[in-house]
Amino acid sequence: MKTAKELLQAYIDGDALESAALFADHGALELPYLSDLGVEPCYQGPANIGTFLTFLHEQMYPGFHFIDVQIYIDTPDQAFGEYTIHHQSGISGKTVHQRFFGHCTVANGKIVLLREALNVLAAADAMFPGGLADVIDRK
Template identity: 40%
Template sequence: MKTAKELLLLYLENIGNPDRLVELFTEDGALELPYHASLGRNWHWEGHEVLHNFFKGIPQTFQDFKFQNIKILIETPDQVFAEYEVDVVATKTGRPYHQTYMGRLVSENGKIKLIREAMDMIAVARSLFPNGLDDIYSDKK
């Protein structure tokens, strides 16, 4: 049975392979990116089919998306907290995307029950939105 740390490392290593990623999750496993809500985006994905659809979008959104500089900060057999980075280019805008993620993984019976990640949403908007930050603040004018 895999520990939380082993599961996190497999998740990070296989981020470009949706089929492999889904196998790592429990049937009701979830990925949460809570700060996506601040940009008016979905922030919770649960279940194999929903997760698969989310993960298959990553290679379409970013060129050569791979995590690096992984730092495990807290570890127990069923939970792990780490920081990890990505430095890629957004496919649609051609803009750089550098991000440091903070992630907590909870495991259950050797599978991922939950991954909750935090990230800099300004970096997301600058890289992905057609008009960068202007797209966030345009309704507020």
């Protein structure tokens, strides 16, 4: 059975559907920072997670991959790591330099919760054609 570190690393290394398949049936991917950007902050179950990750991998950041992976907490049922992308946004065309932080909790060889965080200002600037002004104008 895979440990939390192994599952987090597989999530980081996988494509959208490979990563989604690592989640338990009721497992969740929480992205609390997305609510500030008008996007759903939590996806539950492999199918919903796969839909979101497919959007991320194919439209938001086509062809991206994580680099500079560092795992700081490594227990059988929890892992915490940082991982980076340097990639062009498929939406705005801007180059994104983003550091992600992920806390992964597992049970029975599946991810039950992966909570990610990142710099929302950098994400908004990259996501929207007008950058941060688009987010500020919507509020």
